[in-house]
Amino acid sequence: MSEASRVPVAELIGVTREYRMGQNLVRALDDFSFTFGRGEYWAVMGSSGSGKSTLLNVLGCIDRPTGGDYKVDGISTARLADDELSEVRSRKLGFVFQSYNLIPQLNVLENIMVPLFYQDDPPEDGEERARKLAERVGLAKRLDHKPTELSGGQQQRVAIARALVNQPALILADEATGNLDSATALEILALFDELHAEGRTIVLVTHEPDVGERAQHVLRLKDGRIESVKRGQRNAAGAGA
Amino acid sequence: MKHSTLVRTVKLGISSLLLHKLRSLLTTLGVLFGTSSVIAMLAIGEGASEEAQEQIRQLGSRNVILRSIKPREDFATGGGQSVRVLSYGLTEEDLGRIAETFPGVARVVPVREIYEEVRFSDRMLNPRVMATLPVYRDVTGRVVSEGRFLTDQDEQGVANVCVLSYEASRYLFPVTSPIGEEIKIGADYYTVVGTTLDRVRQQSDLAGAGKSSSEVFIPLETGRKWYGNMQVKLRAGSREMEEVELHEIVVEVEDPANVELVANACREMLKRNHKQSDYEIVVPLELLMRAEETKRIFNIVLGSIASISLLVGGIGIMNVMLATVTERTREIGIRRALGAKRRHIVSQFLVECVVLSVGGGLLGVALGLATPLVVEHYAEMRTIITPTAPILAFLISSGVGVLFGIYPAWRAATMDPVDALRHE
Incomplete structure (x- = not known):
């Protein structure tokens, strides 16, 4: 493992996130510094209250640190305006949620295309891209179905296709298999393995050890700090290690 | 995009x-x-x-209309015990004063109403029978649809001729033309010489509330000669004698700007000459405003x-x-x-x-x-x-x-x- 050859995709520099809970000040992230490199597949683990959700929110630019800086693909986010931060989300990030979070009134194809709608300068080939991704996740024949007409596994596939449509620098998954039965969960995890093999950067938050096992590296959190970092051997393009 | x-x-x-x-x-x-x-x-x-x-416009925006109205009972000058005679309303004197002394007045038209039934063969009608001068048509803007209106010759000759309004003619002559026919007003026969178009149905009290809009016009002199001032009015269950010289005076003002002045002058004049308020003044222009x-x-x-x-x-x-x-x-x-x-x-x-x-x-x-x-x-x-x-x-x-x-x-x-x- 050569630290020097890593290209940083998500870089946390002394990030602190404090919440005010009544009279108490809670530090969900405490002077947190860490770098996720390109092509890496990380599982973030920890007990509840360890700060992993906050970390994911900060990584996803939907929450702002109260201190420190966070760089996505080289862009420092500390001083970005709300609109600029939204643009970063729509261009650089892909989200996969535990409860799929598809938009009920849109069909499969439209759901996949949502992140493109919100880009300042949307690509011309958006629909073509969405069709290809739907095909890739095995839903080519269900393009005009509404989310309620799909099974949980299928909905999560749509969500993954949606997370890929903007060709993001970083894919964030929050308990992506939490709502699925074990067979379907394995299918979804296999899909993540494929993405990793293609060289995508993935950060997967989970509390299930066997899901964490599947990832390349594991980051453990406790009380808003890093508890342990376990680097694995497998790597995408065979580089590193 | x-x-x-x-x-x-x-x-x-x-x-x-x-x-x-x-x-x-x-x-x-x-x-x-x-x-x-x-x-x-x-x-x-x-x-x-x-x-x-x-x-209101049909009443004529340049006109001032004076009407006789029955005064309240207690002011009425009673006649004998057996037959009550009500004597009220506008007089020939009023007419003369307005016509001769008021400046800015173009024409003055008197109207007498005759309370008689109108019959043709077996059909009977209770229209507003008005004895008036030929200029009435001009001043009130009535339109002749068939035949002619009253003329000065009718007036001078005290002719027994009449003009029917559309509604009256339609009722009395549903299928044939009324021109040249003889109708009976009260006890006398009149030759129909023309018909006028109806005005818009009068719903308000502007012109004779409750009356039908059917009208019959006869020459003023003819009305004066045959019916006199004393008229018997048949009401539901009672008989009343009324003595009225003129029922209506239509005053046409030369300049619309002076309508109000003339109306006020009429008001003043009538107030001085009438002991009881047995008249009303309708000023269409005021109503319009x-x-x-x-x-x-x-x-x-x-x-x-x-x-x-x-x-x-x-x-x-x-x-x-x-x-x-x-x-x-x-x-x-x-x-x-x-x-x-x-x-x-x-x-x-x-x-x-x-x-x-x-x-x-x-x-x-x-x-x-x-x-x-x-x-x-x-x-x-x-x-x-x-x-x-x-x-x-x-x-x-x-x-x-x-x-x-x-x-x-x-x-x-x-x-x-x-x-x-x-x-x-």
């Missing part, structure tokens, strides 16, 4: 609204009824005022009602949109996480409001345009739809949607994405 974004936002808005069809429909009802009632009420109001103004004032007030009241109903409609939309925003908090969170900027969320909800209010507005315009037609058909009222009414109502209703959508949309856009995503 901009265009397709708008199209997509509108389509998305419509599909979101269609998820809750009943709710969306109920929400639009407020705007729908607001808009339609504004249009319908304006149309009916406009029609009614137009009708009133036309009636009063009608216009009434119309203005009516429009203000209508405008207030309209704005209140649209306000209520707008509040309805706002209420539902606030509930919708809360209900769709999670969707807002998802969209924000996927890169939606605040303005995207604002436009999404604003478009839904506008679709609701424009939809309600369009349906309201349709209903508002249809209502006057129904009213016209069933209530036989005249309605006038001015082109500005539907346009204005529509613009205001759409504006209401935007206005009352701003706050819910702003609430949606300023939600914290993390909290919104956590929302169940």
Whole structure:
């Protein structure tokens, strides 16, 4: 493992996130510094209250640190305006949620295309891209179905296709298999393995050890700090290690 | 690209609204009824005022009309014990004074009414039988449809001729032409020489309340000669003797600007010469001005009602949109996480409001345009739809949607994405 050859995709520099809970000040992230490199597949683990959700929110630019800086693909986010931060989300990030979070009134194809709608300068080939991704996740024949007409596994596939449509620098998954039965969960995890093999950067938050096992590296959190970092051997393009 | 974004936002808005069809429909009802009632009420109001103004105009805006009215019983000069004779009203003297001494008066026309039945073969009618001069036609703007009106020769020759109004002639002569026929007024025969067009049906008390609009004209002298001043009026169950010289004097003023002056002069003159108030003065111009004032007030009241109903409609939309925003908090969170900027969320909800209010507005315009037609058909009222009414109502209703959508949309856009995503 050569630290020097890593290209940083998500870089946390002394990030602190404090919440005010009544009279108490809670530090969900405490002077947190860490770098996720390109092509890496990380599982973030920890007990509840360890700060992993906050970390994911900060990584996803939907929450702002109260201190420190966070760089996505080289862009420092500390001083970005709300609109600029939204643009970063729509261009650089892909989200996969535990409860799929598809938009009920849109069909499969439209759901996949949502992140493109919100880009300042949307690509011309958006629909073509969405069709290809739907095909890739095995839903080519269900393009005009509404989310309620799909099974949980299928909905999560749509969500993954949606997370890929903007060709993001970083894919964030929050308990992506939490709502699925074990067979379907394995299918979804296999899909993540494929993405990793293609060289995508993935950060997967989970509390299930066997899901964490599947990832390349594991980051453990406790009380808003890093508890342990376990680097694995497998790597995408065979580089590193 | 901009265009397709708008199209997509509108389509998305419509599909979101269609998820809750009943709710969306109920929400639009407020705007729908607001808009339609504004249009319908304006149309009916406009029609009614137009009708009133036309009636007044027919009386002649340059005219001052003096009428004899029966004074209250206690002022009446009683006759003998067995037969009561009521003596009241305008006199030939009044007529002479106005005609000779008043400046600015063009023509003065006396009218005597004769309380007699009119018969032709087995048909009988109780019209307003008026003995008057030939100029009556000019001064009051009646139009001859067939034959001729009374002439000076009729007057000088004390001829037994008459002119029927359209309604009278239609009743007495349903199929044949009345010209040249002899009808009986009271006990005497008269030759019909012409017919006039009816005026608009008089609904108000402007000209003889309760009387039919059928009229029969005979020469003034003929009336004077055959019927005298003393007339027997048959009322339900009673007999009354009345002595009236003139029932009506129509004064035509040369310059419309002087109508009020002449009216005041008449008022003064009559006050001095009549011990009892057995006359009334009708000034159509004053009525016209009063009608216009009434119309203005009516429009203000209508405008207030309209704005209140649209306000209520707008509040309805706002209420539902606030509930919708809360209900769709999670969707807002998802969209924000996927890169939606605040303005995207604002436009999404604003478009839904506008679709609701424009939809309600369009349906309201349709209903508002249809209502006057129904009213016209069933209530036989005249309605006038001015082109500005539907346009204005529509613009205001759409504006209401935007206005009352701003706050819910702003609430949606300023939600914290993390909290919104956590929302169940």
